[in-house]
Amino acid sequence: MRNHTSIMTHWLLRVVSAMLRISIILRQEEISMEPTQPTQPAPAAPSPQPAPTSSSNGLAITALVLGIVAFCIGWTGPFGLVVAIAAIVFGIIALVKKQSKGMGITGLILGGLALITALIVTMVGVAIFGGAAQVANQVSQERQAIDETKKDFAKGEVAEFGALTVKTTTFTQPWQPTDGFSTPKDGYEFVYVSLNIKNTNSEDSDVNPFDFKLNDNGVVSDHEIATTPTPLNSVQLKAGSAIDGDLVFQVKKGATNLKLQYTTYNTDALKEVNYTLGLN
Structure with a gap:
């Protein structure tokens, strides 16, 4: 530069x-083109005159x-x-x-x-x-x-999470995994959520399980790795198509007012948007 x-x-x-x-x-060139004065006899003793000023x-x-x-x-x-x-x-x-x-x-x-x-x-x-x-x-x-736009949905409602509609088909609390090695922390229990997700947009939409979290009275947590019948995986969902998927979360025993939270980034508004759906 x-x-x-x-x-x-x-x-x-x-x-x-x-x-x-x-x-x-x-x-x-301008000066050279000015006409020269003809030679004349020297005048007789001119009287003093003030010096001429040149053109500005x-x-x-x-x-x-x-x-x-x-x-x-x-x-x-x-x-x-x-x-x-x-x-x-x-x-x-x-x-x-x-x-x-x-x-x-x-x-x-x-x-x-x-x-x-x-x-x-x-x-x-x-x-x-x-x-x-x-x-x-x-x-x-x-x-x-x-x-x-409405961003908080009650239990049993079909939630509109941006371009996706999300419906809870099964919610189990507490949930016991069948893999034999997944165990919750002391004082905690697993909850199982089965979802139906549909893309209502005219274009393909990305579905990522890490965009779905559990909101336990303001405490947000990611899903757990556990063996389920139809685990929710990352997919590019075609316009108008739908998928079913399961998620498992860990919460305090007997927790109430649990909400499924979906976080997305709206590129038109340059803003992160959070949606919630009541679970219990």
């Missing part, structure tokens, strides 16, 4: 130097300086746009008032180039910020829609 910046600076200085040389050459080139110099500045900062957008317009205006006025043609034209050219650059940068910036504002507005609308 630094090499590119050095190259751009080098060529910028070469362009500015070339413009200044053109200005000097045009000025020299202030507007042309201002146009040149503003043109160089605008050419250097045209990429800044609106600020470069203002300086470029000022360079063009001063350049035109300088030419109308017949000040230095070289400096006036050079300032006019540099101002014009800077004006084009500043306009492009400004339009690109407006497009980028306008697009960002539109995206932010869409995200805000999606989040509002999610906030207004």
Whole structure:
């Protein structure tokens, strides 16, 4: 990046130097084309007169300086746009008032180039910020829609977890595993949940057992590894299709108000969403 910046600076200085040389050459040609005064006899002892003042080139110099500045900062957008317009205006006025043609034209050219650059940068910036504002507005609308969507479902209801509908077909508490080696911790017991999951979306949806957790009065836990008739596995569920799967969790003995919690990430709203379904 630094090499590119050095190259751009080098060529910028070469362009500015070339413009200044053109200005000097045009000025020299302008001076050489001025008519010379015919040789006349020396006048007799003229009375002292105040020194004549040369014609001012202030507007042309201002146009040149503003043109160089605008050419250097045209990429800044609106600020470069203002300086470029000022360079063009001063350049035109300088030419109308017949000040230095070289400096006036050079300032006019540099101002014009800077004006084009500043306009492009400004339009690109407006497009980028306008697009960002539109995206932010869409995200805000999606989040509002999610906030207004029902996310907590009672026992026996068919829950709508985003693109999935989830129904509890079996809930057993306590549940005793049949593999002979799975045992709960002291003071805990296993609960068994059998689910029917359907994809109501028009596109395929991913189903991952680790997205389903057990919420025990605010304490959230992952499912246990246990042998069940139809364990829920990670699958890509086709649009409109459904699957059955089992999950096993470990809770304190006699726990009540248990809820199945499903966590997903809404990419449109850029937000994590939690749904719950009552189990007992």
